[in-house]
Amino acid sequence: xxxxxxxxxxxxxxxxxxxxxxxxxxxxxxxxxxxxxxxxxxxxxxxxxxxxxxxxxxxxxxxxxxxxxxxxxxxxxxxxxxxxxxxxxxxxxxxxxxxxxxxxxxxxxxxxxxxxxxxxxxxxxxxxxxxxxxxxxxxxxxxxxxxxxxxxxxxxxxxxxxxxxxxxxxxxxxxxxxxxxxxxxxxxxxxxxxxxxxxxxxxxxxxxxxxxxxxxxxxxxxxxxxxxxxxxxxxxxxxxxxxxxxxxxxxxxxxxxxxxxxxxxxxxxxxxxxxxxxxxxxxxxxxxxxxxxxxxxxxxxxxxxxxxxxxxxxxxxxxxxxxxxxxxxxxxxxxxxxxxxxxxxxxxxxxxxxxxxxxxxxxxxxxxxxxxxxxxxxxxxxxxxxxxxx
Numbered sequence: 001x002x003x004x005x006x007x008x009x010x011x012x013x014x015x016x017x018x019x020x021x022x023x024x025x026x027x028x029x030x031x032x033x034x035x036x037x038x039x040x041x042x043x044x045x046x047x048x049x050x051x052x053x054x055x056x057x058x059x060x061x062x063x064x065x066x067x068x069x070x071x072x073x074x075x076x077x078x079x080x081x082x083x084x085x086x087x088x089x090x091x092x093x094x095x096x097x098x099x100x101x102x103x104x105x106x107x108x109x110x111x112x113x114x115x116x117x118x119x120x121x122x123x124x125x126x127x128x129x130x131x132x133x134x135x136x137x138x139x140x141x142x143x144x145x146x147x148x149x150x151x152x153x154x155x156x157x158x159x160x161x162x163x164x165x166x167x168x169x170x171x172x173x174x175x176x177x178x179x180x181x182x183x184x185x186x187x188x189x190x191x192x193x194x195x196x197x198x199x200x201x202x203x204x205x206x207x208x209x210x211x212x213x214x215x216x217x218x219x220x221x222x223x224x225x226x227x228x229x230x231x232x233x234x235x236x237x238x239x240x241x242x243x244x245x246x247x248x249x250x251x252x253x254x255x256x257x258x259x260x261x262x263x264x265x266x267x268x269x270x271x272x273x274x275x276x277x278x279x280x281x282x283x284x285x286x287x288x289x290x291x292x293x294x295x296x297x298x299x300x301x302x303x304x305x306x307x308x309x310x311x312x313x314x315x316x317x318x319x320x321x322x323x324x325x326x327x328x329x330x331x332x333x334x335x336x337x338x339x340x341x342x343x344x345x346x347x348x349x350x351x352x353x354x355x356x357x358x359x360x361x362x363x364x365x366x367x368x369x370x371x372x373x374x375x376x377x378x379x380x381x382x383x384x385x386x387x388x389x390x
Contacts, residue, residue: 024092029210048069050068059105080176094112123251131323132323166219166220170195232280244334256338260342261341291319307348
């Protein structure tokens with residue numbers, strides 16, 4: 001449900017909400033939050049709640065040391081694992097300056113700008129996600145180990161699949177928070193799981209991914225386990241991907257998926273740093289079914305881009321990103337790359353063509369591609385680019 005400010009105020013009073021978590025992200029998509037009491041929420045909407053920018057990764061170059069969080073009332077959700085009496089609720093925030101202007105390095109704002117550009121061009125993007133994670137046991141002191149929770153394989157069932165009940169708890173928790181998981185199953189690796197989401201508008205899809213990672217980590221911890229989203233938790237075993245599904249339509253009802261896919265393929269090397277920000281991201285490429293070539297297919301599951309048809313519409317699945325990426329920045333860059341393909345009326349290269357070459361084979365190579373990219377600099381502020389390069 002999308003709440004208004006007045007509805008949020010009523011909800012807080014009627015539902016005995018005692019703590020309001022104002023959530024935001026650093027430059028790399030790591031969720032942060034500050035909790036306020038009910039008496040502060042009107043101030044939060046009208047003036048914003050101050051935070052120390054210099055202590056947030058990627059925000060260090062802000063002109064003012066103090067930035068302000070402005071909650072988005074439409075994102076209100078109850079944290080179901082907290083007590084019913086004295087409820088804890090959460091809202092995502094936009095980051096602003098003292099003058100109330102959007103902070104340039106706020107990646108939620110960058111995504112909002114991308115959506116606005118698409119709307120002006122008469123194009124609508126929707127995103128879905130397929131995100132993988134490992135469940136590892138903890139030692140006697142509660143520290144994570146690299147011992148998988150089970151030894152099950154792809155789509156195995158209980159008792160081999162010991163994560164069945166945990167995935168169920170995750171999905172039910174997410175539903176209580178107003179989101180819509182679609183499918184869940186055991187993945188190829190021991191202790192590896194996948195949960196998929198329905199398509200949503202870009203901002204909601206990015207908020208959804210941020211919520212998903214928080215819920216998975218929380219539910220795993222409550223069950224005495226550790227959830228690992230890293231690209232290569234176990235050497236030589238399948239890595240964790242964050243496959244991004246994209247539907248694209250124009251205002252005239254034209255299916256623009258293939259042209260958008262062509263734009264993404266053309267710009268993929270330049271934006272890979274932001275889709276795959278860690279050193280481990282590049283160890284995953286070419287491992288198991290993770291792509292390492294720049295190509296597409298309508299059949300194989302090893303290509304960079306899979307293109308299929310669903311109910312007469314083109315589904316574009318980008319298979320290179322991992323969950324260490326910031327979904328706000330990733331979706332913004334994919335919208336701009338898709339718009340580039342649509343505006344230039346690009347055609348896809350031949351299927352599984354090897355002429356496209358390889359994805360960057362190291363983080364250093366990805367940094368060089370991003371640093372030289374005029375396309376990236378038109379979208380991502382210099383301070384944010386430098387944060388990723390360093």
